[in-house]
Amino acid sequence: MSDTLKSRVGRIIAGSVNALLDRLEDQQPEAMMAQSLRELDTLLDDVRHELGKTSANLHLARQQHARLNQQHQTLAEHIEHAIAEGRDDLAQAAIARQIDIEAQLPVMDASLAELHTSEQTLAGYVAALQGKQRELADTLQAYQLSRKQAALPAGAATEPGIAQRLEQVARGFENVYQRQTGLGLPAAQASLHQASQLQSLENLVREQQIAQRLASIKAGKA
CATH class of the missing domain: 1.10.287 (Helix Hairpins)
Known part of the structure; x- marks a missing residue:
């Protein structure tokens, strides 16, 4: 490079x-x-x-x-x-x-x-x-x-209310997220839950690997 x-x-x-x-x-x-x-x-x-x-x-x-x-x-x-x-x-x-x-x-x-x-x-x-x-x-x-x-023109648009503005923000976030990931919010939430479970499983496997190696080292020194 x-x-x-x-x-x-x-x-x-x-x-x-x-x-x-x-x-x-x-x-x-x-x-x-x-x-x-x-x-x-x-x-x-x-x-x-x-x-x-x-x-x-x-x-x-x-x-x-x-x-x-x-x-x-x-x-x-x-x-x-x-x-x-x-x-x-x-x-x-x-x-x-x-x-x-x-x-x-x-x-x-x-x-x-x-x-x-x-x-x-x-x-x-x-x-x-x-x-x-x-x-x-x-x-x-x-x-x-x-x-x-x-x-x-002046007066053609009125200031949106707070509820309407919050709805626009939420809809905008969903649109951006769907454009970037291809997932709607329900699917995204399911995907995040699955990812969390997979991460927990990965952590469990890693902990077992560490424990096994530690036991192996101790057995070698015994």
């Missing part, structure tokens, strides 16, 4: 929508926000492209790592067979290849760790940029709505 891409993401994520709105006076706010969204879309595409390359490289590196380990194991079997047949020359050649593989594996381990870290970082960037994208899109939508309301 290039430093340029990292700095671009950092600049976008660190940027505050409120700071953008503060600079909108005496300018074209709608055009500025739309332009910011286009820039964010471009950056998101670049990060996704980099993530795709990193994931592909990680997959290839894992395959190569597995091949080397398998080859090392196969050579060990060949060495035993060569010794049994009295062919020390063949055993020596196999051992030499094993030594070469053993020199390569630590380098590949480091490369795998680096690629894995880069993949996770880029995936986090994608999620962060998507969050910023939604934030900016909601800001643009709210601005457009405010302009429409400001353009209405």
